[in-house]
Amino acid sequence: MLHVPAQSDYLPPENEIELIPFDKSEFKDILQGRFSPSEHMAFVCIDTAHCNRDMYMLEEAYQAFVSMAEAALRDSIRLTIVSATRNFEYQRMLWEDKWTGKTKVEGRKLPEWFRDAVDRALKIMEYTAPPGFTRHHWGTDIDINSVEPEYFESEEGKRVYEWLKMNAPSFGFCQTYPALDENRPEGFNEEKWHWSYAPIADELWREQVRTFTEKEISGFKGHHAVRKIDILNKYLLSIQRCGGD
Numbered sequence: 001m002l003h004v005p006a007q008s009d010y011l012p013p014e015n016e017i018e019l020i021p022f023d024k025s026e027f028k029d030i031l032q033g034r035f036s037p038s039e040h041m042a043f044v045c046i047d048t049a050h051c052n053r054d055m056y057m058l059e060e061a062y063q064a065f066v067s068m069a070e071a072a073l074r075d076s077i078r079l080t081i082v083s084a085t086r087n088f089e090y091q092r093m094l095w096e097d098k099w100t101g102k103t104k105v106e107g108r109k110l111p112e113w114f115r116d117a118v119d120r121a122l123k124i125m126e127y128t129a130p131p132g133f134t135r136h137h138w139g140t141d142i143d144i145n146s147v148e149p150e151y152f153e154s155e156e157g158k159r160v161y162e163w164l165k166m167n168a169p170s171f172g173f174c175q176t177y178p179a180l181d182e183n184r185p186e187g188f189n190e191e192k193w194h195w196s197y198a199p200i201a202d203e204l205w206r207e208q209v210r211t212f213t214e215k216e217i218s219g220f221k222g223h224h225a226v227r228k229i230d231i232l233n234k235y236l237l238s239i240q241r242c243g244g245d
């Protein structure tokens with residue numbers, strides 16, 4: 001039988017929490033993206049050589065990315081960040097544009113496609129987390145080169161992904177959402193582009209799981225539907241971490 005961990009199992013050792021570059025009292029705000037990355041001391045603007053617009057990351061995670069990108073370039077692989085830190089407001093816009101049909105999903109408007117609110121939320125959650133629950137709030141998680149699965153089927157995309165699988169862990173980055181299979185039967189779809197800087201993200205993740213309450217699911221259209229979904233077990237816990245477990 002599968003061992004189902006309790007929320008209280010996710011208490012991080014005190015010394016690991018020291019790695020986190022902001023005050024413990026800020027944890028909840030960072031986890032939920034309730035801050036401005038451009039105004040936060042622990043965040044740095046990503047050099048335009050590494051991204052395609054203004055973006056921010058936690059400094060330690062960014063330095064690790066720069067080292068990784070330089071190593072990749074020596075192997076003729078170019079890594080570009082296409083999405084980094086997104087705050088609550090930004091994620092709310094992404095979510096609500098899908099929820100209301102402003103952004104089409106697979107060419108269709110979701111309110112017409114899914115009358116049932118829970119079904120509509122589940123469709124969005126194939127790739128997009130509700131505001132307050134994306135790891136992109138944390139400054140540790142980035143999307144690399146493209147967020148289209150098709151790109152990773154191209155010759156270039158395959159080479160990039162193979163390189164990342166081989167090399168990213170030695171820079172601290174791991175793929176959070178590998179293919180759904182018996183090891184990861186539910187949660188967000190496979191994202192070959194989403195990589196997480198584990199030395200900090202793991203601690204934030206533990207804190208997120210430990211302190212999660214359903215009433216945090218609020219402040220955006222469709223939140224009542226999301227409350228009916230077991231987001232903790234099906235989406236927050238069903239990730240792959242560097243080194244497993």
Ligand SMILES: [Zn+2]
Nearest residue numbers: 136142143194
């Ligand atoms: Zn992502």
